[in-house]
Amino acid sequence: DTGVSQDPRHKITKRGQNVTFRCDPISEHNRLYWYRQTLGQGPEFLTYFQNEAQLEKSRLLSDRFSAERPKGSFSTLEIQRTEQGDSAMYLCASSLSDFGYNEQFFGPGTRLTVL
């Protein structure tokens, strides 16, 4: 257990539905990251927060995706109008602010299956 928790661990939904995932980082970590990982691939960066500010978003993050970290603590990732191609593991990680050297601690992930 790294101290980063994600909820739910698994989500099955029908195409077109909206889903929301939650990430609770390690409490003293002010950086929070979201990644997407498909089978047999490494994690792909989606977005990251410094406290409550969303500082960078990947081109992978289409208009159907939105992430928030309203109080600089937990974060949510919402996917609207899900598509089958959204099926993946969504990973959250947190770190101290001096990114680069400080380790990212990953949560267990949320496995999304879109039918």
Added chain:
Amino acid sequence: KNQVEQSPQSLIILEGKNCTLQCNYTVSPFSNLRWYKQDTGRGPVSLTIMTFSENTKSNGRYTATLDADTKQSSLHITASQLSDSASYICVVSADPSTSGTYKYIFGTGTRLKVLA
């Protein structure tokens, strides 16, 4: 283009044997390199981190090496155990002081299977 390539894609070894996984990168400017272990269905867990000036780092039976000149790293696993079966991911960070933006470049991983 910033890239991290790992080889082999997959590897099967017998319990007790040693193995070496490779990572080549083209990330610039280089900040540090990490190796992560990811069990199936779980998030990655850091094994080692090395900066430009470090050329070897050990964590138990795991030893990572870094050659910053050739931009290559390896992860050596000694006396493998069944619990070593996992994906091993190489991650290279770009120096944010010059790039000014987030850069963590992940490899696709090597899937290791240790057989009894």
